[in-house]
Amino acid sequence: MAVYKQLVLKQRPTDGKIGKHLFTLKEQPIPSPGEGEMLIKQTYMSLDPAMLGWMSEDKESYIPPVEIGEVMRSSGVGEVVESNHPDFNVGDKVMGMTGWREYLISDGQGFNKLQPGVTEEMALCVFALPGLTATTGLYNFGEPKAGETLVVTGAAGSVGSIVGQLAKADGLRVIGVVGSDEKADWIVNQLGFDGAINYKKDDLKAKLEELTPDKVDVFFENTGGPIQQLIFNRMNAHGRIVVCGMIADYQAEKPSAGPNWIPLIKKRINIRGFAMPDHWNEIPQLLQKLTPYVQQGKIQYRAHTIEGLENAVDGLNMLFEGKNTGKMLLKL
Known part of the structure; x- marks a missing residue:
């Protein structure tokens, strides 16, 4: 049986420091989509400073913390590899909240197709x-x-x-x-x-x-x-x-x-x-x-890409150490 990797939050940071001891790397069987669902193979994942807040137990923050035992939260892009969803076809490139994992099942909520000509890097560096x-x-x-x-x-x-x-x-x-x-x-x-x-x-x-x-x-x-x-x-x-x-x-x-x-x-x-x-409801107007500006060539970007889900923590720490030279991405 084919399996995939995911990183779940094992404990919360107690000193504001991020380390691999906070997470458990798990292997799970790759699931099959049900009616109205699709299976997404994540290709690129965003690493953001806000993740430190998401894994901390701050009930007064703007978004609930990731619960212990849950897959760590993140946005990403991926390819639909199986679909029983009427609006998404196999081969579609999509972007949304994916989490620290290689595969995921979605009913389509919160996911959008990448427009023609928009690469995975551009999607996460500019339009996400x-x-x-x-x-x-x-x-x-x-x-x-x-x-x-x-x-x-x-x-x-x-x-x-x-x-x-x-x-x-x-x-x-x-x-x-x-x-x-x-x-x-x-x-x-x-x-x-x-x-x-x-x-x-x-x-x-x-x-x-x-x-x-x-x-x-x-x-x-x-x-x-x-x-x-x-x-x-x-x-x-x-x-x-x-x-x-x-x-x-x-x-x-x-x-x-x-x-x-x-x-x-x-x-x-x-x-x-x-x-x-x-401001999620304003996304169409924001885009x-x-x-x-992007179409007119007025927006440039650069990505700092590392590879492998097991290196997500190292990549996140690079942000806080100022060692990244562009938008921090992880390639799966």
Whole structure:
């Protein structure tokens, strides 16, 4: 009997650290789809910083935690290999919430077919969570206007790189905060950002002042860390701060202190935190907004791909260590 592998959550992280001891690798017989179902062979799986929160027991988060004994949550793409579903045929490439496993049965809910010309990598790097998150945060809450200045942290990451490119396409001055000279070179010379700050080596205050002569109108926050308060203090009146992620604090014993709120009053700054599950119903409109930028060649991306389900934990840790050089994907 043919079998497949899956990783289930065995215990929760107690110190904010991710290790293979948290998971059990199981082999299961490959199932057959029932009436109205299809069997999907997953080909690529997304690895995202939010997974640390999903495996933690946080009942107040925006999405329920993965339960002990359940397959670890993730999005992915795959190919339909058997189908009893009227809307999906064998050979269709599909994208949805797949989990850390090689095969899965689905009734089609939450899965969409990839459009012609869209590869598995492009689907996960652009049209899945990265592009949807960037589009939601920038346009729903950032309210960008041509001629303004936007600063985005995690600018070489999957979300930050798309935020910056969308803003550049709309006529904003875009400055990205990154963690290496290679990433700085990529966002400036390949993606067209107006400047980059390497938070690991630059004089943050001086470099920020140099690159934002008109100060900052939109701050898209993906990481947290020491530069956060400097950007906050550089905001213009009526500026907008979009808080998408705080990866620098996810594994910290004590999160870094936030900015003083007095400037919020004086400058009438709007701060908005958001999470994509609140916006699932907006996906058709978000894709309608994003797709023309992609079709016009205004959105570039790069993937950092590793292989093998057993390496999922190592890949996830690369995100928190800043060792990835693109959207973190796992090829099965």
